[in-house]
Amino acid sequence: MTPTDQVFAPLPHKDLVTVAQLAPAEIVRIFAAAAELKRNRREHCDVLRGKKLAMIFEKDSLRTRFTFDVGMQDLGGGAVFMDHRDARIGSRESVKDVARNLERWVDAIVARTFKHRVVTELADNCSIPVINGLSDYLHPCQALSDTFTLWEKWDGRLAGRKMAYIGDGNNTCHSLVHAAAKLGMEITVCTPEGYEPNAKVVSSALHTAHETGGDVHVVDDPEAAVAGAEAIYTDTWASMGQEDEAEERAAIFHEYQVNEDLMEKAAPGAYFMHCLPAHRGAEVTTGVMDGPQSIVYDIAENRLHVQKAILVLLMNR
Numbered sequence: 069m070t071p072t073d074q075v076f077a078p079l080p081h082k083d084l085v086t087v088a089q090l091a092p093a094e095i096v097r098i099f100a101a102a103a104e105l106k107r108n109r110r111e112h113c114d115v116l117r118g119k120k121l122a123m124i125f126e127k128d129s130l131r132t133r134f135t136f137d138v139g140m141q142d143l144g145g146g147a148v149f150m151d152h153r154d155a156r157i158g159s160r161e162s163v164k165d166v167a168r169n170l171e172r173w174v175d176a177i178v179a180r181t182f183k184h185r186v187v188t189e190l191a192d193n194c195s196i197p198v199i200n201g202l203s204d205y206l207h208p209c210q211a212l213s214d215t216f217t218l219w220e221k222w223d224g225r226l227a228g229r230k231m232a233y234i235g236d237g238n239n240t241c242h243s244l245v246h247a248a249a250k251l252g253m254e255i256t257v258c259t260p261e262g263y264e265p266n267a268k269v270v271s272s273a274l275h276t277a278h279e280t281g282g283d284v285h286v287v288d289d290p291e292a293a294v295a296g297a298e299a300i301y302t303d304t305w306a307s308m309g310q311e312d313e314a315e316e317r318a319a320i321f322h323e324y325q326v327n328e329d330l331m332e333k334a335a336p337g338a339y340f341m342h343c344l345p346a347h348r349g350a351e352v353t354t355g356v357m358d359g360p361q362s363i364v365y366d367i368a369e370n371r372l373h374v375q376k377a378i379l380v381l382l383m384n385r
Contacts, residue, residue: 072112076115076381076384078381078384078385079094079381079382080094082196083191083197084199084200084209085187086208087250088246088250088273088276090250091250095215095250098216098378098381099216099219099224101381102216102373103220103373109142115143115144116140116145116379116384117145119140119143119145119146119175120174120176121145121146121148121176121379122147122148122177123136123147123180124157124177124180125149125180125201126156126157126181126186127181127182127202127309129202130345131368131371132202136201136379139372139375139376139379140379143380148174156181157186157190158186163186164189164193167189167190167194167198168193168194171196175197175383176196176197176198176379177194177196178200178201179198181204182203183204184200184205187200187203197383199378199379205266206243207242207343208246209371210343210371211246211247213371213375214244215253217363217367220366220370221363221366226251227253228254228281230253230254230298230335231298232255232256232294232297233257234259234293234300234351235304235321235351236305236306237263237265238303240303240343241257242266242269244301245265245269246269246273248273249276249277249280250282251280252281254282255283255285256293256297257293258290258292258294259286259288259324260288260320260324261288263321270284270286294338295333295334298334298335298338298339299339299341300326300330300341302326302342303342304345304351305320305347305351306318318350324351326340327356328355328356331356331359331361337361339361339362340362340363341363341364343367346364
């Protein structure tokens with residue numbers, strides 16, 4: 069087996085539904101594969117030659133749709149986009165039947181859904197890999213891209229590093245908490261009362277952190293949260309499907325904006341992170357978003373490389 073074959077050796081999982089299912093060493097394997105695919109992008113154009121990916125999307129997307137499609141093209145395969153924004157999966161025929169049909173035609177599925185149970189039902193009812201491209205509960209590809217970007221910036225040394233997440237305890241937050249705990253990081257989530265991350269996610273991540281040397285905190289004071297943090301993360305205050313709450317949430321979250329004053333209270337040179345799309349003037353100021361500490365576009369680029377790694381490690385069997 070060549071060194072490249074070792075880097076691309078399949079993961080022991082059929083699907084990627086949550087970061088929580090991955091062992092720390094498996095996350096590092098994804099990072100190593102992503103780094104190789106990024107470094108030698110043109111040298112691995114046949115890894116998934118002839119393979120096909122079904123992309124089932126109930127939600128609008130720029131990064132997830134574009135990077136999975138381009139990723140399959142880079143690897144020699146192809147992607148078929150299934151637009152379910154008007155009719156959600158399971159409305160015309162059962163999720164089980166959708167899964168049983170697709171497994172006869174394609175080699176993997178990426179699903180971007182409103183309800184997390186749709187992703188798990190797809191995975192439970194077909195023999196091909198199912199990748200969670202985002203659900204109302206989790207966003208694993210995003211969190212792996214976030215932590216991979218820090219892994220690059222910090223030369224592979226993530227254990228013991230401090231991160232603060234400021235804002236809504238949403239799907240991105242959940243997966244980021246899982247990923248940070250798996251990698252031995254200390255993450256502090258700061259939200260207004262009533263918007264904390266899911267208690268089961270926090271409990272699971274704390275259990276993991278006790279094994280890896282990391283830690284998880286949930287607080288409501290942004291200045292306390294960012295003290296000593298080397299990376300500051302935020303996300304939109306109202307996710308897709310919550311548009312009718314946007315005005316109410318803006319009033320509740322206005323003290324949780326990541327601005328220049330808050331960044332100054334973090335560790336010197338702390339990175340600013342956002343999964344995008346961002347709302348300048350709401351959860352983040354323009355100065356921070358476009359400033360020298362922002363790595364948001366590095367993360368966006370790395371969505372391509374990390375998702376290519378996931379595709380290879382699940383489909384190249």
